[in-house]
Every structure is written in C-alpha cells, then in structure tokens.
Amino acid sequence: MARIDYCDTSKSNERTKEILGKNRNANLFRMMAHSPSYFEQYCRLGGAIRHRGELDPVVRELAIIRTGILCEAPYEIVAHKRIGKNIGVTDEQNEALENWEAAACFNEVQRAALAFTDEIIRLRRPSDATFKAIAAKLTPAALVELQLAVGFYIMTSKFLETFDIDMQPVEQVV
Structure with missing residues (x-):
C-alpha cells in the first residue's frame, strides 16, 4: 500500500487530468499528480526519452x-x-x-x-x-x-x- 494517498484527481486541473488520461491513470502518475507542475515536466521529459531521439x-x-x-x-x-x-x-x-x-x-x-x-x-x-x-x-x-x-x-x-x-x-x- 502506498505510503501516502494518491492524488484526488477529481480536484486536479484540466491539464493534469488530460495527462493522467493519456497515461491510463497509472498509480505512478496519480502519485506524481500531487505536484502538477513537476508531473507535467516529468511526463514531457519521459515522452522525449521514449518517443524521440535516435537511440534504438x-x-x-x-x-x-x-x-x-x-x-x-x-x-x-x-x-x-x-x-x-x-x-x-x-x-x-x-x-x-x-x-x-x-x-x-x-x-x-x-x-x-x-x-x-x-x-x-x-x-x-x-x-x-x-x-x-x-x-x-x-x-x-x-x-x-x-x-x-x-x-x-x-x-x-x-x-x-x-x-x-x-x-x-x-x-x-x-
């Protein structure tokens, strides 16, 4: 069981809800959503790592x-x-x-x-x-x-x- 409660996403801003939806509301992201600005930047960098660049x-x-x-x-x-x-x-x-x-x-x-x-x-x-x-x-x-x-x-x-x-x-x- 997680050490703190997951973010109550019903209270999240629209951008956070949008990112969560794109990421299947996975528990990792529901926890990160406590800090919307960090969460958004984390997902931006993670997306670049997984979907852009030339590394095989x-x-x-x-x-x-x-x-x-x-x-x-x-x-x-x-x-x-x-x-x-x-x-x-x-x-x-x-x-x-x-x-x-x-x-x-x-x-x-x-x-x-x-x-x-x-x-x-x-x-x-x-x-x-x-x-x-x-x-x-x-x-x-x-x-x-x-x-x-x-x-x-x-x-x-x-x-x-x-x-x-x-x-x-x-x-x-x-």
Whole structure:
C-alpha cells in the first residue's frame, strides 16, 4: 500500500487530468499528480526519452529494464518488460536481463549498453573502457540519450520505491 494517498484527481486541473488520461491513470502518475507542475515536466521529459531521439528503442528498453532491476523497482520492471516486448525486445532477452552477462541473446551494442547501464548505477561513473566501448557503437546523440534514459529511470525507480507505489494489472501499468 502506498505510503501516502494518491492524488484526488477529481480536484486536479484540466491539464493534469488530460495527462493522467493519456497515461491510463497509472498509480505512478496519480502519485506524481500531487505536484502538477513537476508531473507535467516529468511526463514531457519521459515522452522525449521514449518517443524521440535516435537511440534504438530496443537498446533503450533493455537499459530501462536493467535500471529497474538494479534499483529493485518491480513496478518499473513489469511495465518496461511489457513496453519492450511491444517494440521488439524478445521474451528470451526479458528473461535474461537479471544475468545478462551470461546470456547469448544480446548483440554487441546491447551488451555495451547494458554494461554502461550497470556501471552508471553501480559506480560513481562508467569506467573509461566501458564508456569507450559504447561510445564506439553509438552516435553522440544516442549516447547522451542512453545516459539520460538510465538517469531518468533511476529517478523513476526511486520514486516508485520511496512512495511504495502499488502494482497494477499488467495491462494498466505504464
């Protein structure tokens, strides 16, 4: 059960209600709606990360799911495994993300992105070797997008866990 009540969206402004409707009134967003201005900007950046840019969507989703795993955020893992599957992440890849280093189902770019993700979360910063490996495979724009996606979903995972956001049926999780 969430640590505080979800926002009473019947009292929300029209823009907040509109954004909530576009996001299926998911519990994550119902909690964020307590701060309408932050909520709107969060959704704007999240939309850019997920729908704009040049980073391969499969690479992005693998990194996001791995971020959820390392941040121990089940809501995030469930949501993005579903999203990933819809854009080309295989069931085998979804299952292998816990122990991706031992799995053969990831290509070189995906493996470099997962190593980069792991080090962003586990270390102060990625090692030079890990950074060079992913930088050799991505454009500067895609590299920036990957780092921002991981950072954004670290924040999201920590938000979910801080407020103990309740899971929802898979078809409703965003």
